Amino acid sequence: MRDHDMAAAAREPRKKSEDGFWDTIKVIIQALLIAFAVRMFLYQPFNIPSGSMYPTLKVGDYLFVSKLSYGYSKYSFNFGLNLFGTELFKFGPIPIDGRFVFPAEPKRGDVAVFKLPRDNETDYIKRVIGLPGDHVQMREGVLFINGVAVPKQRIADFVDVKGEGGGRPIPQYVETLPNGVTYNVLDFTPNGAADNTEEYVVPPDHYFMMGDNRDNSLDSRFGQNAPGGGVGFVPYENFVGRADIIFFSIEPDAAFWQIWKWPTSIRWLRFFNLVN
Template structure:
C-alpha cells in the first residue's frame, strides 16, 4: 500500500512539474516572440475579418512593459527597440482602457494628419485612392459577440447582401491596402488637423466609418495618439479564420484566409 501511495505521489509531482514547465515555456514564448490575437470587431475590414486568428510579432518593435501578460514587465520605455513603418498593422495597449487594440499605423511622430470628406491627408497632401469595387457580406450576426455589419446600402434585411464601397489607399511610402467606406459625411470623415507628438503614433481602422481610432479622443472612448511604449507588436499573417460564433462550427471556417499575409 505504501508503494502504491509513493507511486501516486510521484506521478502527481511529475504532472505538476510538467504543467509548470509548459506554462513557463508558453509564457516566455508569448512574452518574447508571438502573442495570439483574435479579431473581435469589424474595424479593420476587409484586411481583417471578425473571427480571424493571428499571431502578433513581438520582436518587430522591441519590448516594453506591455510585452508581458498583464503589463507586468519590470521596466519602462522600450528595449531592443526599432521604429514601426507607416502602413504597419499594429497591436497596442489602449492608454486608458488597458485593452489590446489592432489598427493601421498611418501617422509618425511630427506628421500632420487630417481627414477631408473621407480622404486621408498626411503632411498636407492627400494619399492616393483608387476605386476597387464593392465589398459584400451577408447581413447577419458575426462572431461570438453577434455584431451586425454596417452597410452603405442600408437598410438591409437579415440574410441580405450588405455592401460597402472599397478602395485601395496608397500611403506616401508606397504601402497599399484596402479601405472600406459607408459615407463621406460621417462624424470623422472631416476632422481637424492632428499633429502627432514625438514618441507617439496616429492609427486608423481600414473600415473607416466603423472604427474608433486616433480620430476620437481617449475621453470619448477613442484611442487618441498611441505612445511608443504601448506598442505590443506587428500583425503579419492570419493563421486561422472562422465566420461562425464558435470555432467548432467547421462549416463556417474560411480556408482561403488560412496563413494569409496581412497587407
C-alpha cells in the same frame, strides 16, 4: 530462482512504468514552459472581436502578433510587469522612451496591437497612419498626410453575407501611403462623422492609428476626451506588437470551441494569410 531475484524481477516492470510516467510529465512541463515563453516574448495570439479593420481583418480571425517587432515595455505583457520604470529588458542597442528596441520602430502601414492610452489595459488593433511629427487630416473622406492627399482608388464593392454590412455592398477603395504600402479601406457613408476632421499634429514618440473600416472605427481621429472616450495619439511604449499572420478564421456566427460548426463556418482561405 531465488526469492529475492523473483521480487526484483517483479519490481522491474513497475519501476519502468513509473519512470515512463515521470518522463511524460517532464515532457509536458517542458512543452508548457516553451509555449509560455513563446507567448510571452515572441508571438501572442489575438482574435478580432469587432469590424473596425474590415476588409483586412474580419470578426472571427485569429492571428499571431510579433512582440519582437517593436521591442518590449511594461505594456508588452498582460500582467503589466515593470522592473525598471517603463523599460523591461535590453534586447536591442537603442533605448527610446522607456523601451529598449532593435533598430525598428512602427512603420507607416503596419497593422499593430496596442494598449488603449486612456486605460493602458484594453487591447486595440489599428493601422499605423501618422508618424511622430506628421500632420494628419481627413477631408471629404480623403486622407491627407503632411498636406498631400493619399491616393485613393475605387475598386469593386465589398460584400460579406455574414460579416460587415450583412451582405450589403460597401464602397471599397485602395489607399497607397507615401512609403508605398497599399491596403483596402471601406467607406460606407460619404462625408461620415470622421470623414472631415481638424489637422492633427502627431507629438514626438506618438503615433496616429486608424481602422481600415473608416465609418466603423474608434481610432486616433477621436481624442481621449471625445464623448464616450476615444483613442487619440498612441505612445510608443503602448505598442504590444505587429500583426503578422492569420492562423485561424471562423464566421462570426460560430465560436472557436464549437467544433461541430467548423465544416460550414471555417474560412479556410484565410488560414496562414499574411496581414498587410
